[in-house]
Amino acid sequence: MRIVVLTGAGISAESGVPTFRDADGLWEGHRVEDVATPEAFAWQPELVHAFYDLRRAALATVEPNPAHRALAGLEERLGDDLTLVTQNIDDLHERAGSRRVLHMHGEILKARCARCEAVLDWRGDLSTAERCGACGGGLRPHVVWFGEMPFYMEEEIPRALEAEVFAAIGTSGLVYPAAGFAAQAKAGGALTVEINLEPTPSFRIFDVVLIGKASEKVPELARAVGGEVI
Ligand code: BV8
Ligand code: ZN
Numbered sequence: 487m488r489i490v491v492l493t494g495a496g497i498s499a500e501s502g503v504p505t506f507r508d509a510d511g512l513w514e515g516h517r518v519e520d521v522a523t524p525e526a527f528a529w530q531p532e533l534v535h536a537f538y539d540l541r542r543a544a545l546a547t548v549e550p551n552p553a554h555r556a557l558a559g560l561e562e563r564l565g566d567d568l569t570l571v572t573q574n575i576d577d578l579h580e581r582a583g584s585r586r587v588l589h590m591h592g593e594i595l596k597a598r599c600a601r602c603e604a605v606l607d608w609r610g611d612l613s614t615a616e617r618c619g620a621c622g623g624g625l626r627p628h629v630v631w632f633g634e635m636p637f638y639m640e641e642e643i644p645r646a647l648e649a650e651v652f653a654a655i656g657t658s659g660l661v662y663p664a665a666g667f668a669a670q671a672k673a674g675g676a677l678t679v680e681i682n683l684e685p686t687p688s689f690r691i692f693d694v695v696l697i698g699k700a701s702e703k704v705p706e707l708a709r710a711v712g713g714e715v716i
Contacts, residue, residue: 487567487650487651487711488567488568488569488648488649488650488651489560489564489567489568489569489649489650489651489652489653489711490568490569490571490646490647490649490651490652490653490667490671490676491557491568491569491570491571491652491653491655492571492572492573492652492653492654492655492657492664492667492668493557493570493571493572493573493574493579493655493656493657494572494573494574494654494655494656494657494658494664495507495573495574495656495657496655496656496657496658496682496683496700497551497553497554497572497574497578497655497656497700497704498548498551498554498574498576498578498656499656499700500551500553500699500700500701501548501549501550501551501554501578502544502547502548503544503545503548503574503576503578505656506518506658507658513537514537516533516537519632521533521534521537522534522537522629522631522632523631523632523633524631524633524634525633526631527626527631531614532613532614534627535611535612535613535614535627538594538612538627538629539611539612541575541594542594542595542608542609542610542611542612543611545576545577545594545595548576548578549578549581550578550579550581550582551578551700551701552701552702552704552705553655553656553700553701553703553704553705554578554579554581554582554584555582555583555705556704556705556707556708556709557570557579557582557584557704557708558579558582558583558584559583559708559712560708560711560712561583561584561585561586562583563712564711564712566586569586569588569642569646569649570584570586570587570588571588571590571638571643571646571664571667572587572588572589572590572591573590573591573657573661573664574589574591575589575591575592575593575594575629576594577593577595588637588638588642588643588646589637590630590636590637590638590639590643590664591629591630591636591637592627592628592629592630592637593628593629594627594628594629595607595608595609596608596627596628597612597616597625597626597627597628598625598626598627598628599618599620599621599623599624599625600623600624600625600626601618601621601622601623601624602618602620602621602623604618604620604621605628606618606619606625608625608627608628612625612626612627636663636664639663643667647667647670647671647674647676648671648674649671649676650675650676650677651676651677651678651679651711652667652668652671652672652676652677652678652679653678653679653680653681653707654667654668654678654679654680654681654682654692655680655681655682655700655704656681656682656700657682657686658682658686658687659686659687659688660687665688668680668688668691668692669688669691672691672693677693677694678691678692678693678694679692679693679694679695679696679707680692680694680695680696681696681698681700681703681704681707682695682696682697683697683698683699684697685697
């Protein structure tokens, strides 16, 4: 049985990574949608770098939680029958042991050259002073901003959405195109599952809605999908 899992900020919340909705989508008085855009970066690059520098530094202080670890265990059992797509730009899935993670909105621990597109591991602060070692171009966080096309939309994600089970974990389902994946999977005949602290605006699309903390519900789901009786 193929399963595709889509995670959002809610799976990292119990690790101490604030979600977007926690801060009412605000950062230092700016709406996230106004800071996480190419226009904001062109206009105030140092403000946008500061937004990511704070979040990148905070990652050093958090650990994966049982939800991340349960998905890593499920990958062990299911192999290629599991596709993990995340909207998160943190590395908690990888640190929990997941080996194949489709970061459709990019990764905060990587930087990309604005000129030659080289992608570099980047754990420290970024600024306009940092240059690409290969071509001297300017560097930006390797994340997908509002108005930019997410990664893996051409083939990996459409193929993954043909799975028999689709599970959305810890996502408010407000940001597209990720917010449209559940309906797409359902149209293809998938059983759709939502795990969240509360029903999201699109909960009616889901066949199964598990209300509770990801750290409790994801291990249950993983055991059930992995063939255990829970
Ligand atoms: C694109 C990286 C076009 C950067 C991110 C009007 C209508 C519809 C759409 C649009 C519109 N205007 C603009 C758009 C498009 C826009 C969009 O959807 N905007 C929204 C705001 C309406 N989308 C885009 O711009 C996308 N690109 O459309 O491109 C295009 C077409 C052709 C060619 C070129 C371009 C790009 C979107 C990607 C933006 N980048 N992240 C960064 O991180 O800084 S999005 C960012 O916000 C996250 O990655 C994530 O995707 C999103 C936040 O969502 P969640 O992860 O769901 O987090 P949230 O806080 O919202 O919810 C947390 C949930 O967890 C809650 O439900 C909560 O209850 C739950 N929870 C909390 N704790 C727990 C828990 N659950 C379980 N257990 C817990 N313990
Ligand atoms: Zn370069």
